[in-house]
Amino acid sequence: MTKRNITILGAGLVGSLTAILLKQRGYEVSIFERRPDARKTDIYAGRSINLAMSTRGWHALEKAGLKDAMNAIAIPMYGREIHAIDGNIVFQPYGKNNEAIYSVSRGELNKFLIDEAEKLGVQINFESKCTYTDIASNTITIEDLEGTKNIKVDLLIGSDGAFSSLRNAYAFADKTDYQHFYIGHGYKELHIPAAENNGYLMKKEALHIWPRKNYMLIALPNMDGSFTLTLFFPYEGEPSFKSLLTDEEIIAFFKEQFDDAITLMPNYLNDYKTNPTSSLVTVKINKWTHLDKSLLIGDAAHAIVPFYGQGMNAGFEDATTLANIIDKYKGENWTSILDEYAASRIKNGYAVAQLALNNFIEMRDLVADPAFIERKKIEKELGLRYPNEYLSVYEMVSFSHTPYAVALATTEAQHELYQTIINNTTNFWEQLNDDNYIAQLSIWVKQYSVKANNILANA
């Protein structure tokens, strides 16, 4: 049996990593990428240059043998640094065991993966745009600097992002359900420069949030000492991108809402006025594969909003799952490989999209809510006391390999447990000294644990 030739659309993060994992399994792999080579041109200027890498992302890099190299350019963030409107700052750790998510430059990670793929012998064609895909004949139409050509391919992988050409072909296949929708907020990048000698003007190892209920500003650290900030802000209403028109209005707004930040941002007014405003789309489709011919992966299959920091992590998990299934079938019976990939990933793609939408409300509003902060503390205590029974949804998503669909389905059970606790508790922290209370608490956690195990068993 001859090994299949693999053609990948898109040399972004997920396309490059997938190419590496498949090349390492002995396949011939070539990529068509519509943009110029990221190593020669800055293709990310002013747009989403930071990522939060967590367990699923690291696992994929480790599987590809690239973890150590990336570790050197990733900054751990151990929690959220919450900036209140009065300048007060509170730190909320992400995990109970000092776990971190990692700030990584999207551009650097992409260049690194492209380098590694080329080193392994993956052939990457830049400035080669796929304008049309015929899924029945598995023919792609590529526009490059020399013109337009049709190429019949063997196995096609669409990792060509939120507006994927292959997905567009899938979307209009009979009986395929397809949806994309935008939230009412856009985003704009701002910048805090480095201190002298590449020092940091704010705490380095944290994800900074200025939660303002209906909107928020966040900041992630860069290796050079600077921070990249992102304002998530409504398109319309009061205040919004539409309502802030004059320099005076912009300055007054930032001074009122983000006073501690703008003292560190000499160019915020100019950045606000000149950086693009980008929209935030969610894509859902119930067809990720076609026979043994093609498949979708990454944003092409499940573009999501960025609020759980899971876009790249979910795409990398797609790639490791695909590699595992190929290994399981020893690279034979590709109909089964693609069917199993779809069965495993589609439900998790839907779930991570919903988790990401839900987390926007947590980030922009709840993190500043005393009741929410108390809940996070109590959850941490539950996790420490009952490590085998209780893992918070945030920990499941960011620090475990629990399927996203299970994490989403467990949300409600955790909410019920918490309600049971607070409805039957006067002062949690005092009552922890009461053996009778502890006995009752253990029963509640056990009841929750049964539900959680049922969810996992039925996943």
Add this chain to the structure above:
Amino acid sequence: MTKRNITILGAGLVGSLTAILLKQRGYEVSIFERRPDARKTDIYAGRSINLAMSTRGWHALEKAGLKDAMNAIAIPMYGREIHAIDGNIVFQPYGKNNEAIYSVSRGELNKFLIDEAEKLGVQINFESKCTYTDIASNTITIEDLEGTKNIKVDLLIGSDGAFSSLRNAYAFADKTDYQHFYIGHGYKELHIPAAENNGYLMKKEALHIWPRKNYMLIALPNMDGSFTLTLFFPYEGEPSFKSLLTDEEIIAFFKEQFDDAITLMPNYLNDYKTNPTSSLVTVKINKWTHLDKSLLIGDAAHAIVPFYGQGMNAGFEDATTLANIIDKYKGENWTSILDEYAASRIKNGYAVAQLALNNFIEMRDLVADPAFIERKKIEKELGLRYPNEYLSVYEMVSFSHTPYAVALATTEAQHELYQTIINNTTNFWEQLNDDNYIAQLSIWVKQYSVKANNILANA
């Protein structure tokens, strides 16, 4: 001010009628239609050749001065003729005042409208497919027998159906929400021939239904004495299009479920095996217009499932609404015309899509349920006793111009009223003789009426 030139994509029912209404208002109108001329080729063979025309459809034909001509080829259906599995037949009238919906041949109606449009001077280009639309420059790419050409148009109307080229361009405009999804059922057409001398083998003036819970067969009368039947059937499961494989299985299934029908269908086995199985899509998009340049209408804007018989009626109401708004603005200020059209129609497009999905359950399952039949009778009585306060949702949709969004929103209020009645009533029909009960009933209906009026006022 010179009048705008109007270009329409699609010479289907809604495109042709829209062309007539606009030509009657003095505009130059041309149509590009991808299919051959329906008057010369049978383009509807084996697919959805019957429509149920109700009040909104008739109103549009009347507005175009075409009602009398169509009346001659429309067959009134005064209610549902329910065929039970044991052969028992029950008639359920649609309205309390002998109202009817009308069985109309899609093909005949389309040919008639194309004729009328051409008579008025509308230029129709057949076998001219729009393959691409650039909404910014308002340029369409047309492929016809002579080749491919780009045409810059003035005002573009997309009435090019469920897979509209213009809508596809809208769907990928920034911040546009788009969705299409299929139900798990497909449909297949079958046929009961005419009796001798164009007589009818079943009751002529009814919509026949064989409700079987998860699926159903329906029949609509044709002018020539025949009936067109449609089997709405799951793609998978037991029974389904997938599960019935051999002649023996098909025959056994029809004999068990539709015994009274197959005695009238000499060719059902062959029809079942050779007629295509078609899928049922719902399309939702929140952008129906672009500046003063283009708009969507009919299925292009809101493809829906056929179970309320409202697809064509909703499209015709789009057209009359557009004509009314044009008249209101005297054909000037097209940005306002298109904005008002979108504001008026999008919410109703979403609502009719939902109403149609809900009605599938009513048709295939509830019409055979004694509790549902009793509810229908009580609703009829309420409508007769309180004609100003109570109009059933079915009557709103089929026999009034109540906006679909209002009809949908009123559903819940009617459900609450009915629950209140049955929870507080021993025997409705006996208690109607009790003055105290009537006084109480009037209070309940009045309370409902206040809610219904609030829904209307907030629409």
